[in-house]
Amino acid sequence: MNKKVFQLLVENSSGVLSRISGLFSRRGYNIESITAGVTADPRYTRITIVASGDDEILDQIEKQVEKLVDVRNIKVLDPADSVYRELCLIKVEVSEDKREPLLALSNIFRANIVDVGPESLIIELLGNPSKIEAFLELLRGYTIAELARTGVTGLSRGLNDVVWLD
Amino acid sequence: MNGADALVKCLEEEGVKYVFGYPGVAICPFYDAILNTDIKTILIRTEQNAAHSASGMARLTGRPGVCAVTSGPGATNLITGIATAFADSIPLVCITGQVNSELIGSDVFQEADITGAVESFVKYSYLVKDAADIPRIVKEAFYIANSGRKGPVLIDFPIDVQQQKIRNFSYPEEVKLRTYKPTVKGNTLQIKKIVKELEKAKRPLICAGGGVRLADAKEELRSLVEELQIPVVSTMMGIGVMATEHPLYFGMVGNNGFPWANRAMKEADLIMMVGARVADRAVNQPERVMKDTVLIHIDVDPAEIGKNAGATIPIVGDARHILKELSEYEIDGEYGDWLRSLESYKQEMPVVRKPDPKYVDPAEFIRRLSLKLQDNAIYVADVGQNQIWSCKYHVVRNGRFLTTGGMGTMGYSIPAAVGAKLARPDRQVVAVCGDGSFQMSMMELATMRQYDIPVKIIVLKNNYLGMVRQYQHFTYDDRYSVVDLSGSPELEHIAAAYDMKFMRIRDMKDLDKHLDELLAKDEAYLCECIVDPMDLV
Structure with a gap:
């Protein structure tokens, strides 16, 4: 199983997301995460999909998605040549006297504390997925009450493969 | 003029002669408006057959077949016909009536989410929200249905939008689709590679699929194979692309095909699939058939190439353009021995049937x-x-x-x-x-x-x-x-x-x-x- 990050530029119209997610479910492709948001040009939405499968499946994903009428462009974000980011919010159950080490740990990871309650904290962490995984690994001793991840979004470096919108 | 008038006018602009369908309240404005045109309506007896009739017509005219049915059960009955056209790559424009747009989603009488239901069997679908969009939508629908890999497009048309008044009507001259641009012309470098491989090959074989007919490339294929003397087999959808009795044609391949045609597939050192999917019925265990074979795969749909078998030379584009371009090269190949052995396989492997004389064989x-x-x-x-x-x-x-x-x-x-x-x-x-x-x-x-x-x-x-x-x-x-x-x-x-x-x-x-x-x-x-x-x- 390999993993690839696909970036799609699609029409910003109703039903696009369901067409794309429907394609994944009916052809049995695995989506690990999907994020979507409008681009600088409001006619288009940029979608980032992390998908896993063997090479043939990943190749088919690229071709089948490209075939959808609403899809202007799909490209693979090469890890060596792209920036990936994911935002993660973690609500940790922690009493006041045990907060200190958690704050220190958050500090090392440049995570922010965005909410403090008498028995809990919400930590906001931004980074690439491996940084988030590493942080979550270090939280093992704590009770994570709730966790929300946005999924990966990303851009390739430089101007080489930019799709200029007319 | 209302939305329904605009739609029938667009159909006239597209040269539509017949609409197959079955009315119901939600499509009545359309069937009323069509009375003002020369378009003939055919009342089929169940909606599924409207799509099949439109498919039969499309296959003869080369233009999308049109059917129009009502909302709810009319639309859902159409689904099998749409799915059939999708699997066979037949261009259709399917119009469904829909309940009043303000009631969509509230499960009223004869409401069905048809655009959602057909999502996996259409090339594209529209839910018309404003009658002013009709000319653009119909122009796009006909274009999408009949370009690239052909297939059905559905237009879901709420009754209030059919009745909505519009002031100006003008049918667009061309489509402006920012996100849909099918490849037509084949890559010249890839075509040159085919020429080289054909010159190296001793036992080349062309396997023609339904895509040859859909691209209207029958004549191009025939003149190419006659010029080079390359034998041809076909998939089920490719039957008729070559005359059955043509000396270079060796029949249908696949699990229901002729044994000599399948043997030709096994023994060929070069197979050129043209407009064929290498699907399960035609090529059983493609990885085995293709192991030591140069596989050239010509298809208008890039996703078909490499889906079932890895191609040595993939080439995306319209079969007619590609075959035409290929025939412009001087190709130096000599396949006489190969043709003679295929001829002898046909003699050696007769299909023996022992019909009971009490019945029609x-x-x-x-x-x-x-x-x-x-x-x-x-x-x-x-x-x-x-x-x-x-x-x-x-x-x-x-x-x-x-x-x-x-x-x-x-x-x-x-x-x-x-x-x-x-x-x-x-x-x-x-x-x-x-x-x-x-x-x-x-x-x-x-x-x-x-x-x-x-x-x-x-x-x-x-x-x-x-x-x-x-x-x-x-x-x-x-x-x-x-x-x-x-x-x-x-x-x-x-x-x-x-x-x-x-x-x-x-x-x-x-x-x-x-x-x-x-x-x-x-x-x-x-x-x-x-x-x-x-x-x-």
Whole structure:
């Protein structure tokens, strides 16, 4: 199983997301995460999909998605040549006297504390997925009450493969 | 002018001659507006067949077939027809009425989320929200349906939007689709690679699929293979691209194909798939067939290339353009020995059938029927044993062979033949089905009668769902389950009820006489052939 990050530029119209997610479910492709948001040009939405499968499946994903009428462009974000980011919010159950080490740990990871309650904290962490995984690994001793991840979004470096919108 | 008027005007602009359909309240504004045009309407007897008739018409005209049905059950009944066209890559524009747009989502009477339901079998779908969008939507729909890899497009049209007044109407000259640009021209570098491989090859073979016909590349293919003397086989959807008796044509491949055609696939050192998917029925275990073979795959759909077999030379584009460009090269290849060995395989591996003389032998019947047909006749095969016999024994000359090889939808032949006959009233149209598939569409005899559509229907009757019975014979040791059709009606009475001529053929005696009578006039005929219930394809 390999993993690839696909970036799609699609029409910003109703039903696009369901067409794309429907394609994944009916052809049995695995989506690990999907994020979507409008681009600088409001006619288009940029979608980032992390998908896993063997090479043939990943190749088919690229071709089948490209075939959808609403899809202007799909490209693979090469890890060596792209920036990936994911935002993660973690609500940790922690009493006041045990907060200190958690704050220190958050500090090392440049995570922010965005909410403090008498028995809990919400930590906001931004980074690439491996940084988030590493942080979550270090939280093992704590009770994570709730966790929300946005999924990966990303851009390739430089101007080489930019799709200029007319 | 309202939205419905705009839609029918757009259909006129697209040159639509016929609309197949079934009305209901939600599509009434459309069916009212169409009365003001010269477009002819055909009331089919169940919605699924509207799509099949539109498919038959599209396959003859090369333009999208059009059907229009009402909301809810009308729309859902259409789905199998849409899915059939999708699997066979047939261009359709399907119009469905929809409930008032303000009521969408509230489960009112005859509401169905049809754009959601057909999502996986359409190239694209529209839900019209503003009647002013109609010209753009229809222009796009016809373009999307009939370009790239062809297929059905659905337009869902709420009744209030059909009634919405619009001020200005102008039909766009061209489509402006920012996100949809199918590849037409093949990559020249790849074409040069094909030339090189063809010169190296000793045993090249072309496998033609339905895409050759859809790209209208029949002549290009024929002149290329005649020039280079390359043998050709075909998939089921590719039947008729080469005349059956053409010396370079070796028949259909696949698990129901001819043994020598499959042997050719195994022994070829170069296979050029043109407009074919390398799908399961045509190429069993592609990785084994293709192991030491140079595989050239020409397809308009990039996703088909490499889906079922990795191609040595993939080339995306329109088959007609690519074959034409390929024929401009001087290709130095000598394949005489290979052709002679294929010829000898055909002699060495005859298909031996031992028909019971008490019955009509479907193989010989189909062969002799097709030889009696006019040179340009249209033959529509249904699904089941009849389809396999038709594929193997029908002799195509300059006519057409239509069937649903992709979806395999029973009941396709009669409605498709209706569409084909309306498209080409000057040509003989024959639908060949079994007694199972006949009963799936026999309500269309009323359509034939109402609009005087003289199609010949042949029913190969064995009182079984023969293809399934055969499968249960081999796989379940004759433990037959739910394949007995013995409650079927007397076809003679059915024919009388619809004012059709009827003929029953019991065995092979006097077959020529029967066939002459059947084909003598351009009139509808129901011909029942009693075939051996235990026969195998």
